Amino acid sequence: MAYMINGVEHEADDQGYLLEPVFDDEAVHVIAAAEGITLTDAHWEVVNYLREQYREEGATPNFRHMLKGMAEIRPEADSKYLYDLFPIGPAKQGPKVAGLPQPKGKGGY
Numbered sequence: 001m002a003y004m005i006n007g008v009e010h011e012a013d014d015q016g017y018l019l020e021p022v023f024d025d026e027a028v029h030v031i032a033a034a035e036g037i038t039l040t041d042a043h044w045e046v047v048n049y050l051r052e053q054y055r056e057e058g059a060t061p062n063f064r065h066m067l068k069g070m071a072e073i074r075p076e077a078d079s080k081y082l083y084d085l086f087p088i089g090p091a092k093q094g095p096k097v098a099g100l101p102q103p104k105g106k107g108g109y
Contacts, residue, residue: 017102027099063091
């Protein structure tokens with residue numbers, strides 16, 4: 001599988017995660033469309049948070065840490081809020097839409 005982003009083909013695994021991170025915002029638009037997600041400002045807050053965490057930590061946070069981190073940015077960002085944005089699972093679908101590789105581990109506690 002691959003995504004065409006700004007005329008360049010980027011390889012993805014069989015679940016649709018990019019093999020290498022792509023921080024171009026066009027990647028978010030392309031992957032969100034493939035996931036059936038209409039992007040809002042709230043989606044972009046999560047995407048930017050996940051990208052920042054990936055740059056700093058080399059990985060995306062598990063769901064518990066994602067809840068804590070997002071609550072610092074947007075106090076109403078509870079589980080329901082994040083699942084409304086990324087119904088397949090915020091700690092899994094969020095990084096995919098953000099143009100990041102597949103998270104390691106279960107993404108849980």
